[in-house]
Amino acid sequence: MAVVAASSRGLGRAVAEALAAEGASLALCARNENTLAATADQIQQRWGVPVFHRATDLTDAEAVKSFVGATVDRFGAVHIGVANAGGPPSTSFAETKLDEWRMAFELNFMSTVHLVRELLPRMQRQKWGRIVTITSVTVKQPVDGLILSNAVRAGVAGLVKSLANEYARDNILINNVCPGYTATDRLTDLAATLAAAQGVSPDEIVARWQQHIPLGRLGRPEEFAAVVAFLCSEKAGYVTGTSTAIDGGLVKGIV
Ligand SMILES: NC(=O)c1ccc[n+]([C@@H]2O[C@H](COP(=O)([O-])OP(=O)(O)OC[C@H]3O[C@@H](n4cnc5c(N)ncnc54)[C@H](OP(=O)(O)O)[C@@H]3O)[C@@H](O)[C@H]2O)c1
Structure with a gap:
């Protein structure tokens, strides 16, 4: 049974589909009820899982607590948790307002804390669990103009490493995944924002990104989701505390 956060669209939805393909029952959340309900219905129809x-x-x-509580009431247990949320706005340091710092911390750090606080005690009791956090390649290599992502997501990678140490004895494996440029709504929005700021077309922005990606193209959400599904599986039984880039080779460093 898998809880996949922020899963009505994009990477979260792709992960939900990949886990459903493996036969997992799912609990999905996002803010917009209509999009979420449509996604839940489509996944149930396609894969035949609850x-x-x-x-x-x-x-x-409190809302996260209530969501996880309702999930446990429905399924009896949670085995897999995937932490995800929307991305922060793209800004430079000089133009970032204090409120934006606080919002990015709530959205991209505290959302993970809220979810794992609900999941870990339950996984501890059953002595089995898999948690995967979705962050960004900014954890490994900052991207100019994404100061909030560059700064806040590194904290999630640190949290994951600490939790992996603390919960390994309970057979709970915790890993972080770092998407590169992957074709979702978020990326389309980012290309449009950067294009407007730079006076070029969104296609030009995408072409520039592709020049820096050794594989020469954007990632597909299902390619990203396949790695997450592996980390959630029994096959990944000796993998914990990692931050894995799924980026077509974008990150230039060695690890
Ligand atoms: N795609 C990429 O290339 C890429 C690269 C690096 C990092 N990332 C990061 O990976 C994450 C997922 O990206 P994506 O491309 O899948 O984004 P997306 O297409 O914009 O989808 C975001 C999902 O998160 C939900 N969501 C957003 N804020 C939420 C909140 N406060 N509470 C609950 N649900 C929320 C959205 O639904 P609602 O709006 O209805 O809530 C939607 O289902 C983001 O943090 C993004 O910055 C993406």
Whole structure:
């Protein structure tokens, strides 16, 4: 049974599909009820697994508690948790307002804390668990103009490494995955924002990104999701505390 956060669209949805393909029952959340309900329905139809959903803002600790509680009431246990949320706006340091710093911390750090606080005690009792956090390649190599992602997501990678140490004895494996440029709505929005700021077309922005990617193209959400599904599986039984780039070779460093 897998809880996949922020899963009505994009990478979260692709992960939900990949886990459903492996036969996992699902609990999905996002803020917009209509999009979420449609996604839950489509996944249930396509893969024939039970799919529970609840509109939830992941920055709201009480709402996350209620979502996980309702999931456990429905399925009896949670084996897999995938932490995800929307991305912060693209800004430079000089133009970033204090409120934007606080919002990015709530959205991309505290949302993970809220989810794992609900999941870990339950996984501890059953002595089995898999948690995967979705962050970004900015954890490994900062991207100019994404100061909030560059700064805040590194904290999630540190959290994951610490939790992996603390919970290994309970057979709970915790890893972080770092998407590169992957073709989702978020990326389309980012290309449009950067294009407007630079006075070029969104296609030009995408072409520039592709020049820096050794594989020469954007990633597909299902390619990303396949790695997450592996990390959630029994096959990944000796992998914990890692941050894995799924980026077509974009990151220039060695690890
Ligand atoms: N795609 C890429 O190339 C890429 C690269 C690096 C990092 N990332 C990061 O990976 C994450 C997922 O990206 P994506 O491309 O899949 O984004 P996306 O296409 O914009 O999808 C975001 C999903 O998160 C949900 N969501 C957003 N804020 C939420 C909140 N506060 N509470 C609950 N659900 C929320 C959205 O639904 P609602 O709006 O209905 O809530 C939607 O289902 C983001 O943090 C993004 O910055 C993406």
